[in-house]
Amino acid sequence: MAAAAPPPPPTPAPSAPTGLPDSDSTPVGHPLFTRIRLATPLDIPHIHKLIHQMAIFEKLTHLFTATESSLASTLFKSPPFQSFTIFLLEVSAHPFEKDSNFHSQSFTPIERIFNLDHTLIDPEAETFKSGINSDVVVAGFVLFFPNFSTFLGKPGFYVEDLFVRECYRRKGLGKLLLSAVASQAVKMEYGRVEWVVLDWNVNAIKFYEEMGANVLPEWRICRLTGPALEAYRDAI
Amino acid sequence: MAAAAPPPPPTPAPSAPTGLPDSDSTPVGHPLFTRIRLATPLDIPHIHKLIHQMAIFEKLTHLFTATESSLASTLFKSPPFQSFTIFLLEVSAHPFEKDSNFHSQSFTPIERIFNLDHTLIDPEAETFKSGINSDVVVAGFVLFFPNFSTFLGKPGFYVEDLFVRECYRRKGLGKLLLSAVASQAVKMEYGRVEWVVLDWNVNAIKFYEEMGANVLPEWRICRLTGPALEAYRDAI
Numbered sequence: 009m010a011a012a013a014p015p016p017p018p019t020p021a022p023s024a025p026t027g028l029p030d031s032d033s034t035p036v037g038h039p040l041f042t043r044i045r046l047a048t049p050l051d052i053p054h055i056h057k058l059i060h061q062m063a064i065f066e067k068l069t070h071l072f073t074a075t076e077s078s079l080a081s082t083l084f085k086s087p088p089f090q091s092f093t094i095f096l097l098e099v100s101a102h103p104f105e106k107d108s109n110f111h112s113q114s115f116t117p118i119e120r121i122f123n124l125d126h127t128l129i130d131p132e133a134e135t136f137k138s139g140i141n142s143d144v145v146v147a148g149f150v151l152f153f154p155n156f157s158t159f160l161g162k163p164g165f166y167v168e169d170l171f172v173r174e175c176y177r178r179k180g181l182g183k184l185l186l187s188a189v190a191s192q193a194v195k196m197e198y199g200r201v202e203w204v205v206l207d208w209n210v211n212a213i214k215f216y217e218e219m220g221a222n223v224l225p226e227w228r229i230c231r232l233t234g235p236a237l238e239a240y241r242d243a244i
Numbered sequence: 245m246a247a248a249a250p251p252p253p254p255t256p257a258p259s260a261p262t263g264l265p266d267s268d269s270t271p272v273g274h275p276l277f278t279r280i281r282l283a284t285p286l287d288i289p290h291i292h293k294l295i296h297q298m299a300i301f302e303k304l305t306h307l308f309t310a311t312e313s314s315l316a317s318t319l320f321k322s323p324p325f326q327s328f329t330i331f332l333l334e335v336s337a338h339p340f341e342k343d344s345n346f347h348s349q350s351f352t353p354i355e356r357i358f359n360l361d362h363t364l365i366d367p368e369a370e371t372f373k374s375g376i377n378s379d380v381v382v383a384g385f386v387l388f389f390p391n392f393s394t395f396l397g398k399p400g401f402y403v404e405d406l407f408v409r410e411c412y413r414r415k416g417l418g419k420l421l422l423s424a425v426a427s428q429a430v431k432m433e434y435g436r437v438e439w440v441v442l443d444w445n446v447n448a449i450k451f452y453e454e455m456g457a458n459v460l461p462e463w464r465i466c467r468l469t470g471p472a473l474e475a476y477r478d479a480i
Binding site for chain 1: 295298299304307308309310311314315318322326327328354387389390391392393394395396397398399400402404405423424426427429430431435436437438439440441442443444449452455456457458459460461462463464465466467468469472473474475476477479480
């Protein structure tokens with residue numbers, strides 16, 4: 009697809025994230041522990057399933073031809089942020105164990121606790137289980153990569169896809185994922201974060217504008233693909 | 245900027261490119277020898293001037309903050325086609341000398357001869373002179389980089405900028421530059437080439453459609469930049 013999936017509508021999250029716990033703040037109610045980390049090749053089966061769910065959500069399964077194999081051969085070929093990069097969103101009913109595998113020089117996982125009004129039922133918890141001996145499940149992802157503004161003379165990030173599984177929507181997790189990309193862009197002194205939205209998706213547009221984005225009314229995407237692209241094989 | 249500059253309007257080129265000369269086809273009339281090659285760091289002064297001309301053309305000089313230094317610190321950091329890549333368009337009244345510096349494993353320069361009705365006067369020939377002892381001048385460029393389609397499960401190219409200097413427009417050179425990117429995409433088995441166009445630029449839209457592109461009517465670009473982006477510095 010060519011666009012970020014519509015985010016959760018801009019209804020207020022039931023409760024704001026409380027940040028990392030410290031000795032004085034034990035989460036109450038129904039805490040949802042969330043973590044954003046860099047995806048690895050081991051996550052490809054989950055990523056493939058998430059993309060497929062996104063295609064179903066957008067009624068675009070006829071355009072879905074990605075396979076685990078095609079993802080494996082094109083993703084994770086460059087250091088994080090230099091090319092196609094995926095932040096994975098994981099959730100758990102319990103605090104995350106420290107996993108040094110997910111800490112790198114380029115990115116330290118982000119953890120937030122959301123205090124919910126009730127316990128979430130995830131009907132696909134088994135399918136999206138992350139790791140063997142834990143209750144951690146994969147709840148969403150964002151795929152982005154550097155783009156370039158010649159006017160600014162510097163790079164930015166383009167967000168290709170943002171997706172949160174259905175039972176985790178409307179809680180602020182989509183905003184957390186997009187904020188993570190924006191924060192990373194600022195850290196790297198990049199000039200912009202861009203993505204696209206469908207013009208009729210007024211909820212998404214309102215949500216993005218509330219996050220500080222401008223929607224550019226005049227630009228249209230041009231796409232050369234399929235046989236029309238193939239025609240250029242011997243054109244040069 | 246976020247978009248390919250409008251190309252030459254889709255008026256028919258005065259004469260089609262004739263391809264590389266061979267022993268039986270000496271160009272007649274007023275030949276314009278053209279070459280598309282990978283840009284190098286040595287081309288940054290010319291690239292910077294071209295971007296500035298593009299900003300003037302688009303009446304967007306207030307957005308133009310790129311410097312030679314900012315370009316030098318962000319471009320040419322990765323092998324060609326892996327990240328931000330520039331094809332430079334050079335022209336000459338004489339055949340190009342073989343320059344092995346411009347031949348690489350990743351790209352062989354493309355040469356075409358355009359037979360024009362009259363000799364071109366380039367008022368900026370001295371400014372855009374390419375090399376010391378030649379009449380070769382830089383006439384335009386295209387900047388592009390990989391993007392990614394999760395639905396296809398493979399990369400494509402996004403064309404950020406396409407620009408041809410004024411005196412070289414309406415001859416098919418913009419089409420040649422864009423075709424070079426499309427051809428490269430096919431060679432690399434990429435799935436798409438994309439760029440954006442202003443919705444009121446009907447000439448450009450017609451031109452792109454004639455090249456086989458579809459204009460997607462529903463997608464809008466969202467952009468987070470400036471202070472609104474900076475606000476995410478400590479948000480995570």
